[in-house]
Amino acid sequence: MVYRVDSLYDTLTHRSIDTTHIVYSVSDFSKVNNANDFGVVLKIDSSLFRSPYFPIKVKVTSSGTDRNPSNNTMEYFYWLRNSYDPNMKEVSPPEIEEGFDDWLTYTIHFQNIGTAPAIDVRVADTLDKRFDLETFQLLNNSHPMTTSLDKGVLSFMFKDINLPDSNADEKASHGFIQYRIKPKTPLLKNDVLKNTAYIYFDYNPAVVTNTATSLAFPKGVLIPDSNFAAWLTYKFPSSMRNGNLMDTSSNLIKTTTSVDVKYKKIKDLFGIQFFNSLQNLDCSGNQLINLPALQYSLKVLNCSFNKFKTLPPLPPLLTLLNCDNNDLSILQTLPSSLTYLSCQHNKIEALPLLPSTLSNLLCGWNHLDALPKLPSGLNQLFCNNNKIVCFDVFAESISEINITNNKHNCLPNYISAMDVATKSMALCKPNNPVNNPDGCASTLTSQIASTPVVEIKIYPNPGHDLFRVELPTEIGWIKLEVYNMLGDIIYVTNSIEKANTIDLSGVAPGIYSLKLSGDEIVINKCLIKQ
Numbered sequence: 001m002v003y004r005v006d007s008l009y010d011t012l013t014h015r016s017i018d019t020t021h022i023v024y025s026v027s028d029f030s031k032v033n034n035a036n037d038f039g040v041v042l043k044i045d046s047s048l049f050r051s052p053y054f055p056i057k058v059k060v061t062s063s064g065t066d067r068n069p070s071n072n073t074m075e076y077f078y079w080l081r082n083s084y085d086p087n088m089k090e091v092s093p094p095e096i097e098e099g100f101d102d103w104l105t106y107t108i109h110f111q112n113i114g115t116a117p118a119i120d121v122r123v124a125d126t127l128d129k130r131f132d133l134e135t136f137q138l139l140n141n142s143h144p145m146t147t148s149l150d151k152g153v154l155s156f157m158f159k160d161i162n163l164p165d166s167n168a169d170e171k172a173s174h175g176f177i178q179y180r181i182k183p184k185t186p187l188l189k190n191d192v193l194k195n196t197a198y199i200y201f202d203y204n205p206a207v208v209t210n211t212a213t214s215l216a217f218p219k220g221v222l223i224p225d226s227n228f229a230a231w232l233t234y235k236f237p238s239s240m241r242n243g244n245l246m247d248t249s250s251n252l253i254k255t256t257t258s259v260d261v262k263y264k265k266i267k268d269l270f271g272i273q274f275f276n277s278l279q280n281l282d283c284s285g286n287q288l289i290n291l292p293a294l295q296y297s298l299k300v301l302n303c304s305f306n307k308f309k310t311l312p313p314l315p316p317l318l319t320l321l322n323c324d325n326n327d328l329s330i331l332q333t334l335p336s337s338l339t340y341l342s343c344q345h346n347k348i349e350a351l352p353l354l355p356s357t358l359s360n361l362l363c364g365w366n367h368l369d370a371l372p373k374l375p376s377g378l379n380q381l382f383c384n385n386n387k388i389v390c391f392d393v394f395a396e397s398i399s400e401i402n403i404t405n406n407k408h409n410c411l412p413n414y415i416s417a418m419d420v421a422t423k424s425m426a427l428c429k430p431n432n433p434v435n436n437p438d439g440c441a442s443t444l445t446s447q448i449a450s451t452p453v454v455e456i457k458i459y460p461n462p463g464h465d466l467f468r469v470e471l472p473t474e475i476g477w478i479k480l481e482v483y484n485m486l487g488d489i490i491y492v493t494n495s496i497e498k499a500n501t502i503d504l505s506g507v508a509p510g511i512y513s514l515k516l517s518g519d520e521i522v523i524n525k526c527l528i529k530q
Contacts, residue, residue: 086111086174089197091212098189098216105139105180106212108156108197111166112173118163118201123177125154125197135182142175154179163201187216220247225268231261232271248274261286262302284322304342314338320511324362334358340511340526344382359513359524364402380526390440399456399525412441416455458514462528465505473498475518482527483513504529 060072092105108125112118127133129152136154138147145158156177166173183193193214198206222245223229229244239250246253254276261269263285272281273292280300283291288306298315304324311323314332320340323331328346336355342362343351349367360380363371368386380400388406394415401417410428428442429435436442457470471477480500482491490507493500504512507529514525 086113087199087207087209089195089209089212091195091214094214095222096187096214096216097220098191099186100216101183101186103180103182104193104214105178106195108177108199108209110175110199110207112163112201113166114201114204115165115167117165117168119160120202121158121161121163121175122200123154123156123158123197124200124206125156125195127152127154127181128193128195130183130185130187130191130193131181132184133181136179137181138177138179140176140178142177145177189216191216220245220249221271221274222246223271225266225270227264228261228266228269228271231264231266246271246274257297259283299337329367339513360526369407377524379524389438392441397523408440409438410436410440410442456516456523456525458525458527461526462530464530465503467502467504467527469500469502469514471496471498471500471516475521477516477518479515479517481515481517483515484510502527 087110089108143158143161145156148155164172194211196211197209200206233240236252239247239252256275257277258280260282262282266286278295279297282302284302284304286306291312294315296315299317300320302322304322306326308326311332314335316335318335319337322342324342325345334352338355339357340360344362345365351372354372356375358375362382364382364384366386377397381398382402384402385405393412396415399417410426414423428440430442477496480493480496509529512527514527516523
């Protein structure tokens with residue numbers, strides 16, 4: 001939640017309200033005062049925003065005939081600020097791109113901060129020469145007034161306004177004017193529209209507002225993080241302008257499939273969502289606290305060693321997720337395509353349902369007191385340093401296992417991958433309060449079918465270029481394949497011996513999947529190239 005409605009100061013009764021919407025039912029709009037009847041006070045955590053502006057969207061629907069439905073929606077950007085001069089001018093939208101030829105909405109705020117009521121208030125506003133004066137439209141004003149436009153100078157006269165001073169009546173001491181206008185022609189790159197108002201309270205000298213400035217940026221999006229912008233400028237110089245403006249229409253941005261920004265001291269990855277074809281993202285070792293929405297195409301995500309408390313929804317094609325060493329207490333629903341999950345060194349209390357495709361599960365150093373049902377084809381299980389009381393029956397497909405430093409008293413079964421220390425723990429006995437005080441599952445009373453024990457040796461693993469794979473001869477082996485985490489085959493052979501050498505000198509370091517196919521058996525192993 002970014003903001004919440006704290007209190008309402010309106011004369012209308014809202015029909016419903018939640019954290020993002022306020023809905024009004026208005027039976028007769030002729031009785032509505034637009035300047036005062038719709039008023040809300042918002043409490044905003046500005047640290048969550050990537051820009052100093054806060055957008056408000058308004059939509060009007062009618063049950064009757066609408067003569068002009070095109071004016072039923074509006075978006076306005078409010079300036080997020082702390083202490084400020086109450087006599088000020090703002091423009092919406094605050095940022096525009098080259099080619100802009102639409103409405104610019106200006107709001108002039110004024111307040112009597114004197115020591116007596118202001119009998120009259122006059123506001124003079126000289127319009128930029130690039131505005132089309134014939135498009136000027138007055139939208140709203142706080143008090144009755146007259147408007148004149150002469151040679152590009154707007155004049156708003158509040159005759160006999162009797163505006164109280166702020167000491168006598170702070171709420172009533174404010175006023176405003178709102179209008180909109182269009183440029184004569186589409187703005188060119190770096191065109192600047194400037195607008196300043198002069199506010200006269202009775203016969204006092206003018207109070208000069210700030211200058212509301214609209215700069216026509218090159219088409220693109222502003223990258224708020226300087227370190228990410230520097231990396232983008234280095235990698236895609238033709239797609240970046242002014243050091244921090246990314247051209248999202250760039251073919252390089254739209255077609256790049258892999259981004260590696262590990263250990264770049266990045267705090268905000270805004271902009272990565274415009275890489276429409278992204279399949280591999282490594283943003284490990286940064287200072288990130290959140291991620292933008294992830295692409296549908298993403299298959300590999302390494303976001304370890306950051307400051308995440310939560311992750312965005314995971315894409316459905318994701319096969320590898322490494323989110324080690326963060327501050328996560330929960331994981332999003334895991335996609336059905338996931339084969340590798342490492343979430344070690346977090347604060348996770350429960351894992352979501354594990355997909356049947358998962359072959360590697362590394363969840364050590366968390367707050368887990370149980371594991372979900374393990375996939376039948378799991379090869380690697382590291383769940384050490386948790387609070388797990390009971391384990392389900394371990395499948396013989398598991399070739400690497402570490403369950404040390406948990407709270408279990410016994411094991412449901414032994415498998416060949418367990419070391420001597422693990423196998424020294426007794427098997428769970430049913431209905432035995434001493435051996436099995438937590439009532440864990442036991443194979444002493446129920447036989448669980450398991451896959452045949454097949455001893456396969458891979459060494460060195462991790463390794464560099466050459467890997468040796470030794471296989472038992474009693475199985476008729478048909479094919480040996482190596483896949484990367486995108487599912488692409490990078491090595492295949494049908495000539496399989498008892499001892500085989502795999503040459504991966506031409507591929508990048510990373511995690512790979514070794515698949516062995518034989519007579520009525522398929523075995524997957526994890527292979528790591530350094």
